[in-house]
Amino acid sequence: MQELTAKRAVAAMPVAGSYRAIDFALSNMSNSHIQKVAVLTQFNARSLNEHLNSSKWWDFGRKQGGLYVFSPTITADNGYWYRGTADAIYQNLDFLKRCHEPYVIITSGDAVYKMDYNKVLEYHIDKKADITVVCKDLAPGEDATRFGTVHMNENFRIEEFEEKPMVANSRTISTGIYIIRRRLLIDLIEHCAEEDRYDFVTDILIRYKNLKKIYGYKIENYWSNISTVEDYYRTNMDFLKPETRNYFFKEYPEVFSRVSDLPPAKYNPGAVVKNCLVGSGSIINGNVENSVLFKRTFVGNNCVIKNSIILNDVYLGDNTYIENCIVESRGTIRANTRHVGENGVKVVIEKNERYAL
Known part of the structure; x- marks a missing residue:
């Protein structure tokens, strides 16, 4: 993202006139009736933390559940920043252990999309999967080498998973959205930490693809990752198209954001x-x-x-x-x-x- 992330995290990038990138993931959580949400922040987090100063904008449960923001903390056992997604979860493992929900959804805050996570959970349970990865087929001409590419068999079980390959052999990519049973996640994360492994994709998904039942769930609707300047520009320009605006702003469910008390334009x-x-x-x-x-x-x-x-x-x-x-x-x-x-x-x-x- 070049200079655009010099003073803010990608998840805090403004999108579509009055939203932030993380609003889309948080709104999906809220619309899927998920009450307990933890956001792991690290890089240039001030703007993001300011945006997340109250859970009321996304209506997360404030008596049961709530919105938790975790940044790296120096403890007697650890003085590191997050060294990867798996390490970020490991440093906050006590939070997971204290929870009682059976399943965990892991998603990044830098993608623009709408999704009912309950449908993915139903698919996950129906397949008796250990991990479910939400996938999408890229349009012809799009660069798949910036993503993790997957290859599935006829039952949608993932047989091959390559993280940012030099040459992409598949047009199907991982969107960075995963569903996994909480107890299994704790076990896998603890094993990673014992071996000084820190990356969720490389050290869990790719290492365990033949040992665990990892399935792909394909989505057809709009999904855009804003990890480059060109993607960020294109995503905002997409909102000038009536069909994209109608999909996000006029069709149920809604997208929520922190509201500023400003006069009309x-x-x-x-x-x-x-x-x-x-x-x-x-x-x-x-x-x-x-x-x-x-x-x-x-x-x-x-x-x-x-x-x-x-x-x-x-x-x-x-x-x-x-x-x-x-x-x-x-x-x-x-x-x-x-x-x-x-x-x-x-x-x-x-x-x-x-x-x-």
Whole structure:
């Protein structure tokens, strides 16, 4: 994600005008009636922790269950940061041991999708699986080498699992969503820790693929991982398509997020806005086309913005021209400035301080 993750975790990246990436996974948990959710944070976690300061936005149970945020903690036994997904779970194993729920869902916070985890759980129980991996077939032309690729037999049991292969022999990828029995997960994680192994995919899924019954559950609906600048740009641009907006915002179940008390977007006389998402608290004076503007964006007079993403709290001075760009949050683009992404998407980060101008 280059400079975009210099001050925030990928899970805290703004998506679709007023959401964060992690909102989609949390909303799926809430809509699947999961009451106890733990978020393991580490890298640049301040913005993410701020976003997760209350469970009320996703309506997690506050008497039974709740939303727990765990960051690496120095203890008498351990002084490490999380060294992988398995190690992150191991460092918080006491939480799992104190729980009484029979199953655990593990998912990343950097994917945009809607899913009923209950259907995956029913499939998991029906197959008598030890682990169920949610999979998706990539469209022709998409790069599968950035993901873990899987090969399943006719019964959907996973026979081959390659993590980020040099050459992909399968178009079916793992989406990073897993269901596993809690007691089995504790056993596997403890075995990993004894052998100084830290990665969930390499040290559990791939090592145990012939010893444990690992099945794949295929999804057909929209799923997008935002682990690169190009994917992040494309995912936000997808929300300019009516079918994507309707799927996420007008069809049940809903997507929830932390709500900011901001006024509606204001369009001043002379503003021209076509096919855009504009966040609340924004003021528009110029021409904006095929773009996503997040909260508290100010667009000056005679500005032209095309095919771009403007993150939160950006001030665009008069006569600015922005095309094929992602403008980082809290930046000030000086008047009469021009930024164009000539070969792909350009990330614009202004180092100036607005109040010192």
